[in-house]
Amino acid sequence: MYTKSTSKVVKERREYNTWVANETLEDYSLRYAPRSFRKWSEFLVANTALGGTSFLALEAIGGSLLLSYGFANSFWAILLVGGIIFLSGIPIAYYAAKYNIDIDLLTRGAGFGYIGSTITSLIYASFTFIFFALEAAIMAQALQLYFHLPLALGYILCSVIIIPIVFYGITLINQLQLWTQPIWLGLMITPFLFIINKEPEAISNWVNFAGNSPSGAAFHPILFGAAATVSFSLIAQIGEQVDYLRFLPEKQEHNRVQWWLAVILAGPGWIFFGTAKQLGGAFLASLSINHGISATHAKEPIQMYLTGFADVFADPRVVLSVATLFVLVSQIKINVTNAYAGSLAWSNFFSRLTHSHPGRVVWLIFNVSIALMLMEFGVFETLDIVLGLYSNVAIAWIGAVVADLVINKPLGISPSYIEFKRAYLYNFNPVGFGSMVIASIISIIAFVGCLGAYAQAYAPFLAMGIAFVLSPIIAIATKGKYYIARQNVYRSQKIDPRTLIPCSICEQKYEPADTAYCPVYDGAICSLCCSLDARCHDGCKTNDDDIGSLTLAIARTVFSKKFSPQLGVRLVRFIGIFLLLLGIAAVVFGLVYYHSILKSPTFPINSSADFLGVLLELYAPLSVLIGMGTWLLVLSEESRELAEAELDRQNLQLQQEIEERQRVEEAMQLLTSELEHRVEDRTKELSEAIGSLKQTQVQLIQTEKMSSLGQLVAGVAHEINNPVNFIYGNLVHVGTYTQDLLNLIELYRKYYPDPEPEIHQEEEAIDLEFLMEDLPNILSSLKVGAERIQKIVISLRNFSRMDEANLKPVNIHDGIDSTLMILQARLKARPDRPAINVIKEYGDLPEVECYAGQLNQVFMNILSNAIDAIEEKLLDLSQMEVSQSVSTIKIQTEIDRNCYAKITIADNAKGIPPEVQKRLFDPFFTTKPVGKGTGMGLSISFQVVKEIHNGILKCNSEMGKGTEFIIEIPIDQKAVKA
Template sequence: MTKTAKRIVKERRDYNAWVATETLEDYSLRYAPKSFRKWSEFLVANTAIGGISFLALEAIGGSLVINYGFANSCWAILIVGAIIFLAGLPITYYAAKYNIDIDLLTRGAGFGYIGSTITSLIYASFTFIFFALEAAIMAQALKLYFHLPLSIGYLVCSLIIIPLVFYGVTLINKLQLWTQPIWLLLMVSPYIFVLYKEPNALNNWLHFAGNSPSGAAFDPLLFGAAATVSFSLIAQLGEQVDYLRFLPTVTQENRVKWWFAVILAGPGWIILGCAKQLGGAFLATLAIKNGVDFSIAKEPIQMYLAGFANIFSDPATVLFVATLFVIISQIKINVTNAYAGSLAWSNFFSRLTHSHPGRVVWLIFNVAIALLLMELGVFETLEIILGLYSNIAIAWVGAVVADLIINKPLGLSPSYIEFKRAYLYNFNPVGFGAMAIASGLAIVAFIGAFGNYAQAYSPFIALGVAFVLSPIIAFITKGKYYIARENLHCQTSDINSLITCCICEQEYELADTAFCPVYDGPICSLCCSLDAHCHDSCKTSDSTIKNLTNSIYQRILNGKLSPQSGLRLIKFGGIFSLNAGLIAAILGLVYYQGVLHSPEVPATIHYLILKIFLVLYAALLVVTGIATWWLVLSEESRELAEEELDKQNQLLQQEIAERQQVEAALQKLTHELEIRVEQRTAELSQALTSLQQAQTQLVQNEKMSSLGQLVAGIAHEINNPINFIHGNLEHASEYVTGLLELVETYETEIPNVSANIQELSEEIELEFIQEDLPKLLSSMRVGTERIRAIVLSLRSFSRIDEADVKAVDLHEGIDSTLMILGHRLKAKSERPAIQVIKEYGNLPLIECYAGQLNQVFMNILVNAIDAIEEQNIQRSFADIRANPNQITIRTSVLETEDFVEILIQDNGPGMSAEVQEKLFDYQFTTKPIGKGTGLGLSICRQIVAGKHGGRLTCKSELGKGTEFTIAIPIHQSAKILAAVNQSNS
């Protein structure tokens, strides 16, 4: 369905200050977002209902009762009011639900994007016509009170509205809220006093005949003519919708208030509107009864002068209050007319010119047109203007209502309202076609072509034909002209998210954006409407129409003119016909109002003036033809220049794309090279670190191996003489014991010895020798046994004379380590001894690298001793006695894992979490420079995990000591050893 659109160079759109400020704009060309709908249901409804304060209702009612009598005018007002109420229900509901104005609603209800432009013009016409009527009513009051000429009064009444509408609905809300009580009081009070003081006035109205040929009785023809005038009020629904779109979103909590506001301020306006028309008819008869002429009795100021005369006795007070009421009423309604008109003109011209200078510009434009109508005497031709207008307005509303209540429920049109240009056909024959046919037939009937009854009932013809044709055309076309392309944008985006427009770079809600394949990004509805370069490339909306136009062109001209010349002629004909008709309508209105119906112009010169008008019209046609042809050529030149510029942009864009591709390829290659360099650098860094660790490990292993060999050699060398001494001590003890027994025998047998022997005995202290020599030999035996135990511990710690892996008793290795560290555990001057608490479990023999495991025990125990000694520097002896230095060694078997666990715990100062994270890192140490290398625990983990497939963990807390846990398997299988050896290599 959607053809691939060519890309167009994107240029950021910067709006002027008026357009960018939504407080001024009130989202005039788009739906009202949730962020802008900040008013309560009551305030919105009050503002909307305040818009029906227009006294044209009373003027219409007065005009109808004067021209058609009571019965015809009353029934016309009531029946038309019922039809408007029923038509307003679906229109106001959909507008409030989707937060869109009447133009956007019309777009999605069967008219298409450009098709709704015509309805914007209809709606705009309603606003300036009624603005002119209301301002004329106000000028009449100013003339009576201030004696201000009508021409000056028209200007004053127009200019004072502009600043009030400048700030849009924000200021209008406040104005309607402040003036509502005064307006209601002044509007209702005259009727109460008149009925109280003049009860016959009601009976006078019920039997009032006016200028009616049928008198006060009912006449079908006069009823139809009266209904035609009253039907013109149906376009007021558009003004109600302009405010109802600002209602908050309907929820379960505000459902009742929301519906009340929609019905009261939507179709409900006609209830008060009918009452005001009937009230105007009543006051008009009262004014006539009080002597006011028929020609001016339809003026609201005359009506309310008659009404307020029953409240106040002073004529000056009556005139003042009546004038005040008229001024308040007209300001309340004309701010609404001017505001709604500015929206309608904004929509109309934005689509024709693809430009949006701001709502305020069209506000002034709308007021200027109304001022021109006032100067031409619009109030005097009230019935003719409203009668002609109603045939078009009712056809428009009838087509919209038919789509909402018939086509959508039957599935002939989409169930939702799509209003964005990107997804709509320019023309939809369903609504636009139904309106065009219905309004055309109604206008022909209105001018009397089909007889008197058709003329009288022309708006009913417009309503009926539009209402019936809409579903028929939708059924015939199968509804294919509603959506030009599917909206996938809403399916891929979060409904509550804000989306940035790729053109103006402002943020909008999802409902206000579309995806533009031409600019390849999301685009807001305003930028989409104003874009003149894409030519609707995203959809095939005009292909059928273009093919049909070309076909008709070929048949008519049969190739006698070039396609380009034929297209020029078609454009020229269309624009020229439109301008010629517009000029004719203006001149005809001026002639009709200023000449034909002017009592100041004699009938004898009417023909001469008509000839002058015809000559003027012919001259204007010549000028219009020249201007139109120049406009067509200028537009063609602009399009050619635009096409050429687009081609240049395409070439430039293609070149930019190619350069971007080359740049992207270079960036990709550079990125890949950077990644490779980083990878190689990381590999080299890792290799260097591994090499340093391996080198350090080799050095450490070599140191340990050399130390082990040295310890083993010393132990071996000491072992032989110690064994010799220890073995001979037994014999020496026996020999000494025998000699001592011999000496005692000699002393017993020979008590008297020579003086030399006695002297020698005393000199060598024979008695002491006899007593101490056995003790000496016993001490020497204990010393040799201690030396033999130390030598055995050294041999057990180094394990240099045993195989790499062997089943050993771990307790023996721990004890040998403690034996070696015995001097560190003893008491010193600065601290008492460190107690070692052994809680050995029943361990089996463990297959392991015994010497390396002993190294692990040594490192952990040395660290524990260092930590305790560091802590003792800051502790008092009393504290140490209360909490003595302790190292606890606990062993157990983890039967579930076939592992043994060795736990070494101290009550030292503990470690922080930051230190624990780096504890086993290579070359990390907390000791002062020269006292630690940071290799001990790193090597310990390598021995436990790498060599034995075990685990080495640490758990510590500041002030609560440290606990190391060693877990190694009981059996080192050949497969595990092979894997370990492979990983180590």
């Protein structure tokens, strides 16, 4: 619930940088990768991810370890660390691929919190530019050897050529990795095959290589730990792998095997290649030494592969060309990955600090620029120092993440899913963040030698072990309180994950996994808009996570009786920032001292002490400057907050004034509206009265008409019925008498075959033979005619229903049949047209409660109009077309909506124009010529169906196809009225 502020935050559409809006360039940095963007196959994604394992820094690390610590220490360190990296990478790769998020978003939801993961983004970004610098330096060494290009210029060239490729993100990187993979694999494996064939003793030389190790080629626990420290720096490479794995398609039954293979091989499986390449680098370094290469250059990959390709090609120029090509391909493959991953890491880091996202491409250039600066400072010469120090923090980070995924989540201490959106996370979660900080501090103290030689050698193991153990301990101690700040509304509603939800800020549509409900803006908000918003001040969450409240609480506790609360807050902020900056400066000075003095074997002790004194003398005034800068930063930040608070107050006052004016305007509008409504109501009442009067007139006319017609029809039917019954009843006797007379004549002919001439003449005169044959036929025809008259009389009585004037159940079908009987003369064929076919599709209707006479009149009106429409259609046709045409009226009945009888009467005439359909049921509206229609038939029918029977009468018509009228009336009128 939104409780932090009573002021309303006005929504305003976020204007994006052109690069940010183009996801082909942006690759959904800062957010989840949606289904619409995951368009690549498992193989292509895995191939792209594995393309990052081409980096020759692995060979350089292997060679450096061999030269520094000998075979046994470097070999077992590489294998052990490789196994640990593989095991730690499995849960990270699985969760990243399952939830389609990068390493930063995974870290957020795995115990670090929204701001807490910012530190890990910086660690990860450092990993990318450090290794970018190492890889570009290796490439520059190859260019120097082949083209004699100075290293300084080579560093620039090797950095700049990466930017255009990474500019278009994974779309172009996919293609690059796909096409270069066969070349890289072939060139990497070929030298080893030829070396083993031509120089089998090289393996023995490698196994017995001592390098600079005090223990020679034998194993030494301290040297083993030191070697493992450098190799451990590769643990952060899993972050680059999942940057690509997040684009895997969704796991389903049909792709389950491919999906798991891609996750394992391209996720933690990268270390298989990494371990092999480190061992291969160590092997090539020993081979280079045996071929006369100095120890300084033997750890350079270009020198390693020059030695290797020398066994493949006889011509030195070919060897140099192929080795250079291999180095260039390998380094471009890895540095596009380093640069891409770094752009994502810096985007995440600065978006949370500045609430601004100028685009991934900006941070791509920033990352490459830092790497270029490191190269110019000679990062390759201090490879073991840089990686050894860095590995302690990286291992603590990965150890805390893995512990949360494999211990806390299965135990139910942390949520089973990964929640990465700012709206639902605390800024800091002590589980992961606290574990990483404590483990990093202890391991760095051990690494610099403060805890003894063994602790120094095994500092990375301390970092991982402490982080891995502390994570569940802190989670249990805090009861998992700091994982989720508030409930995810969309998750609890179980919305279809394929649904697209519009963001109320940027107005673009996103999947539910990428959106949150924002009570400040009172609507959905995408994860990017949520990350970049600086105006809401986390109003959706409680004060437990407010850093300002925490600072104020510390200030009140420490300075409660000595300073004002505001000054206390300033002091707390100053101390925190000042100590952080002092620590960073101390680390920088310590590295300079460590690299320049302690690592220089020719530097005298006194000079070392003097140099340390100079550093301390520089550090002291720098501390003062840092303090002044920190105080100015605190004051400027406080001024900004005060200005923002004042602006919020002014905005609130302005909003209140606007709301007050809006209320006055609404009151005026309401008064005006009320007056308009009164006029409209009076006008409506008058219109309704006039309409009611017209309807009453129509009903009176109809009632009188129906009454007169009914009485007339009933009277005629009654008068006709008596003589017809008399005739029909006597026809039986006449037939009997006639047959008797005919039989008597036959007897006379039998016994008096020769009558008198006069009788014979009379027989001929009256044509006795024909008379005896035709008289029975005449009597039969008279009987048929009498029966026909009886049926007509019954139809007239059924149609008029004078004996059923009240509401009562009747058989609807009888009424329809009676109407058709009356209209039979109009349906029969005529000289100018064929007969009109009536198709009856009667359903199983029960008796319907209705006013049968009035309903029959409705049938009469609709059927008469249908016949008129068909005859009008035939008038427009030629005689031949008329003779070939088939005219039909189709009548269907069925039960609709369980309690309604539905009667559909359709014709195949030419249809009713749309403008006529609108006025079809208006009184006195007709399209027929004068004298042929009054316009009352359908109007009366509409009133009979709707008002008398509480039913529905509607018309559907399409020009050229015909018209259908649909009548729906309740089967039980009492049930409808109830």
